[in-house]
Amino acid sequence: MQTGDYSDFKTGLLDQVSVLRANIRSGTHTSTTSGTAHSLVQGNVVILPADWANDFLLYCQSNPVACPLIGVSQIGNPALPGLGRDLDIRTDIPEYQVFRNGERAETLTDIRDVWRNDFVTFVLGCSFSFEDALIRAGLSIRNVEHGQNVSMYRSGITTQSAGRFHGNMVVSMRPFKAADAIRAIQITTRLPNAHGAPVHIGDPALIGITDIHTPDFGDAVTIGSDELPVFWACGVTPQVALENARPPIAITHVPGKMLLTERLNEELAVL
Numbered sequence: 001m002q003t004g005d006y007s008d009f010k011t012g013l014l015d016q017v018s019v020l021r022a023n024i025r026s027g028t029h030t031s032t033t034s035g036t037a038h039s040l041v042q043g044n045v046v047i048l049p050a051d052w053a054n055d056f057l058l059y060c061q062s063n064p065v066a067c068p069l070i071g072v073s074q075i076g077n078p079a080l081p082g083l084g085r086d087l088d089i090r091t092d093i094p095e096y097q098v099f100r101n102g103e104r105a106e107t108l109t110d111i112r113d114v115w116r117n118d119f120v121t122f123v124l125g126c127s128f129s130f131e132d133a134l135i136r137a138g139l140s141i142r143n144v145e146h147g148q149n150v151s152m153y154r155s156g157i158t159t160q161s162a163g164r165f166h167g168n169m170v171v172s173m174r175p176f177k178a179a180d181a182i183r184a185i186q187i188t189t190r191l192p193n194a195h196g197a198p199v200h201i202g203d204p205a206l207i208g209i210t211d212i213h214t215p216d217f218g219d220a221v222t223i224g225s226d227e228l229p230v231f232w233a234c235g236v237t238p239q240v241a242l243e244n245a246r247p248p249i250a251i252t253h254v255p256g257k258m259l260l261t262e263r264l265n266e267e268l269a270v271l
Contacts, residue, residue, distance in 0.1 A: 006262075010262070010264060013037075013038075013039055013040060013264075014040075014262060017036070017037045017040065017260065020036055020037065020260070021086075021092070021260055024091075024092060024093065024094050024260070025088070025091045025092055027109040027110060029094055030094045030095050030109055030257070031094060031257070032094075032148070032149040032150075032218075032256040032257055033094065033128060033256070033257060033258045033260060034128050034131065034143055034144055034148070034149055034150055034256060035128075035131070035141075035143075035144035035147065036260075037260045038132050038135075039132055039264055039265055039266075040260055040261060040262070040263065040264065040265070041070070041083070041125070041126075041129050041193075041194075041261045041263040041264065041265055041267070041268060042126040042128040042129055042258040042259065042260055042261065043070060043071065043083070043123040043124060043125065043126055043235075043258055043259040043261055044123070044124040044125070044126050044235030044236070044238070044252070044253060044258065044259075045089065045093060045121065045122070045123055045124075045251075045252055045253045045258075045259050046121075046122045046124070046238050046239075046242070046250065046251075046252050047089065047111075047119050047120070047121045047122070047250065047251040047252070048119070048120055048122070048247060048250050049116065049118050049119065049120075049247065049248070049249065050075050050118045050119070050120050051118075052164070052245075052247045052250075053075075053120040053122075054163070055162060055163025055164050055165055055245070056122060056162075056163075056165055056238070056241075057069075057072070057122070058162035058163055058165075059159075059160075059161075059162035059163065059165035059238070059241060060122065060124065060238075061162075062159075062160040062161075062162045063159045063160050063162075063169075063237070064192070065192075065195060065196055065199065065233045066159060066169050066170075066195070066233040066234065066235070066237040066238075067124050067235065067237060067238060068124055068125035068192060068193045068194070068195060068196075068235075069122060069123075069124055069125075070083070070123050070124065070125050070193055070263075070268065071083045071121075071122070071123035071261075072120065072121070072122055072123070073089065073119075073120055073121035073122075074120075075117075075118060075119070075120055076116070076117040076118060076119060078090045078115065078121070080121065080123060080261075083123060083259075083261040083262065083263055084261050084262030084263070085262065086262065087259070087261065087262070089121045089259070090110065090111050090112045090115050091110050091111075091112065092259060092260070093253045093257060093258070093259050094109070094253075094254070094257040094258075095107050095108070095109055095253070095254040095257045096108045096109070096110075096111050096251050096252070096253060096254065097239070097251065097252045097253065097254050098111075098114065098249070098250075098251050099239075099242050099243075099247070099249065099250040099251070099252070100248065100249055101246050101247075101248060102242060102243045102244065102245065102246030102247070103243075107254060111251055114249075114251070116249075119251075122238075123259060123261070124235045124238070125191075125193040125194045125195060125235070125268065126194060126195075126235050126258050127150065127172050127194055127195050127232050127234065127235075128150075128194075128258055129191065129193075129194040129265045129268070130187065130188045130191045130194040130195070130232075130265075131144060132265055133187050133188070133191060133265060133269075134184055134187055134188070137183065137187055139176070139180050139183060139184060139187075140180075141174060142174060142175055142221040142222065143174070143218075143219065143221050146221065148218075148219040148221060149217075149218035149219045149255070149256035150172045150173070150174065150218050150219075150256060151172065151173045151174075151212075151215040151218050151219060151220060151221055152170055152171065152172050152173075152215055152216060152217035152218045152234050152236055152255055152256075153170065153171055153172075153173065153204070153209045153212075153215050153216050153217075153231075154168060154170055154208075154209075154216045154240065155168055155169050155170065155171045155200075155207045155208050155209060155231070156168060156207055156208020156209075157169040157171070157199065157200075157207055157208070159237060159241070163245075164245040164247075165238075165241040165242075165244070165245045166241060166244050166245070167237070167240035167241040167243065167244045168208070168237075168240060169199070169233055169234070169237050169240075170216070170217070170233075170234040170236040170237045170239070170240060171199060171200070171207065171209075171231040171232060171233060171234050172218075172231070172232050172233075172234040173204075173212070173215075173221075173229050173230065173231050173232075174221075174229075174230055174232075175221065175222075175223040175224065175227040175228065175229050175230070176227060176228060176230055177224075177226055177227055177228070178228060181201060181228050181230050184198070184230060185197050185198060185230075188232070190269050190270050191265070191268065191269055191270075192270060193268040193269075194265070194268065195232045195233045195234070195235070196232075196233075197232075198230050198231055198232050199231055199232060199233050200230075200231040201228055201229070201230050201231070202228055202229065204229060204231070207231065212229060217236055217255040217256070218255060218256050236255045238252070239252055239255070
C-alpha cells in the first residue's frame, strides 16, 4: 500500500485496516464491512459497459440522495486514484454480485476473470460512513453492536428515471429512541455524500414496507418498544434500477459488503 504524502493520521488509519484490506483482496474476508475501517469512506459500486455508462451517470445525477456519486473510473481502468492509490476494483470488494440481463446470476470474490476493457466503475457514498460519525457522537448503532449487516428494504418511494434506469428506492433502517433520532438527523445532514438526512421516520407502511422484521437485504435487528425506525436512502437503489434496465452485464457489491477507500469521512463532509 502506497501512503507517501498522506498525513500521519491517515497513514495510521490505513495501517490499522491493512490486514482487513489484504484479507478482502485475497478473498479471505467475505462478510459485511459495517463497523469496520472507522473514519474511512466506504462505497457502493456499480460497474457497467461503457455504452450504458452515460444513462447511469444521469440516473445518479437525478437521484443524488440515493446515489451520491463520489468516484468514476476511466473506461477499462480498474484503478480509482481519486479514492485511493492502492485500489483495484477487481479484487477489493468482499463479494461481488454479477447481473446478466437484469438477473442476479452469480456472486464472486474476484472479478478479474470477467473484467472487460469497456467497463466503467461508479462508486457511490455509503451509510456505513455516517455510522462512524454517529458512533463518534455517542449514539448506539444496533447492527454494529451485534456484528450484523444493516437492514435494507425495497420501499415504495420512486426515484427519478434517467435513460434506461428507473425503479423504487432501497432504504436502510436503524432504530433509535426519539432524542437520539433527532441527533442522528443533525449529524447525517452534514454528510450528503453518505446519503445525508433520513428520508423517513416511523411507520414503515407509509413508505411501502409491509414487514419491518423481514428486510429484503441484510439482517433483521431488534427494535425496542421505545424506539423509532429511522430510514435513510441506500446505495442498493441502483441494483433495483439494474433489474429494470436489464443491461447485458453489470457488476455491483453484494449489499453490505463495500469498497473501503483511502478517503476520510471528514473529507466528504459539509459544514
